Amino acid sequence: MNQPHARIVILGGGPGGYEAALVAAQVGAQVTVVDSDGLGGACVLTDCVPSKTLIATSTTMSVVNGAEDLGIRVGADPAGGAPARGAVSGRASAVRAGRSHASADAPRLYARVKALAQAQSADVAKRLAAEGVETITGRGGLGGPDAVIVDGQRIQADAVLIATGAMPRVLPGAEPDGERILNWRQLYDLPELPPELIVVGSGVTGAEFASAYQALGSQVTLVSSRERVLPHEDADAAMVLEDVFRRRGMMVLSRSRAAAVKRTRDGVVVTLEGGRTVRGSHCLLTVGMEPATRNLGLEEAGVTLDGRGFVEVDRVSRTTARGVYAAGDCTGVMMLASVAAMQGRIAMWHTLGEAVQPIRLDHVAATIFTDPEIATVGVTANAVESGAEDAVAVKLPLATNARAKMQGFRDGFVKLFARRGTGIVLGGVVVAPRASELILGVSLAVEQSLTVDQMAHTFAVYPSLSGSLTEAARRLMLPASGRR
Secondary structure, three states, X not given: OOOXXXXXXXXXXXXXXXXXXXXXXXXXXXXXEEEOOOOOHHHHHOOHHHHHHHHHHHHHHHHHHOHHHHOOOOOOOXXXXXXXXXXXXXXXXXXXXXXOOOEEOHHHHHHHHHHHHHHHHHHHHHHHHHOOOEEEEOOEEEOOOOEEEEOOEEEEOOEEEEOOOEEEOOOOOOOOOOOOEEXXXXXXXXXXXXXEEEEEOOOHHHHHHHHHHHHHXXXXXXXXXXXXOOOOOOHHHHHHHHHHHHXXXXXXXXXXXXXXXXXXXXXXXXXXXOOOEEEEOEEEEOOOEEEOOOOOOOHHHOOOEOOOOOEOOOOOOEOOOOOEEEOOHHHOOOOOHHHHHHHHHHHHHHHOOOOOOOOOHHHOOEEEOOOOEEEXXXXXXXXXXXXXXXXXXXXXXXXXXXXXXXHOOOOOEEEEEEEOOOOEEEEEEEEEOOHHHHHHHHHHHHHOOOEHHHHHOOOOOOOOOOHHHHHHHHHHOOOHHXXX
């Protein structure tokens, strides 16, 4: 039954919370968002928006450093000129290429990062206010399955959404101090760019920051406990990225697990298992996330947590407590802003009696914002190679694409997977600049069960990077005699 006047209380103002609030308000519910850190949550204020702003600057630095390859003469540094305050020149690139003179101004860069995050948070607040959503600043918890308590105030609710997010995991023996030993939320308060940055952890977050700071001019050492970077991603994509990292001067330490991080007089020393040490000016820890679910009264209200403390939910975001839903990083379900937002929307549609489809995680597109970017959707190469999916694949190197040649892009590829016999597109991988934009074509094909024939008959602009998608589809087309 439709419940347009239901009282909805949401704990957390990140994407899972504020997107849910907008949906519920538009349906006609009375909505209250309780948030202690600022609307937009960690995604907007400390994680996704700031990091991608930093990465946008680093990408521009890479373009500048490669300008002479495109026939653009980069001016020399003025004789005796001093770098900007807090700056690190693109010296690693300069040494390799012998010509880069760009430098990053840390105070201006970090000020821009934080200003954009605050502006985005303000936009979220305005949107919620325009939809009539009440916001309460404070830390809330459950007072049973049908109530939230905020600073002693009890708010009754017809439904509650838990969207409290997650926090950077702390590695025992490497506790952040905010000055030399850092988690990624502390980077933007530094007075300078780290001259010699040691990044511990080679997952998505570690790879993104390693890529960004190397481009900005830091000398980066990436400590990976696995055999390669991005161990959970497409192996071909990870190998391309690791090759790019090494060519650009990054030191990648494979099969090296950090045991401890200590400050020295003017830097840090990272001790690896086995006793080897690595020295640098700063250390960035990217060793995973822990759910922000403690001391919220969840288990007392009947909400089940898994062994790591994440909230267990079903495909329509329900917890084990009647009327209590959860969305976002606190659930541990594909920690992406897009997934958090969809979980929150689905929760509201479900509790308010609207038509809803359970979340389809196999259709989620994801991007790693390194240089080049890595974007994926649908089935994986592992599933195809193991026989779990009866599919055929094709991989086209980006170096053969005319537009890529024009823009000086050499590293990357387009990979498509299609079901054997029917040609239905099951997924793909794009490794390229702006792969986050290019993957949309593959996502549409996966979501709508399009065939490679339909993709192949779609006009692509020439020259364009997206032309590689249609070319890959043409290569997967079966002749009429081969159809089953």
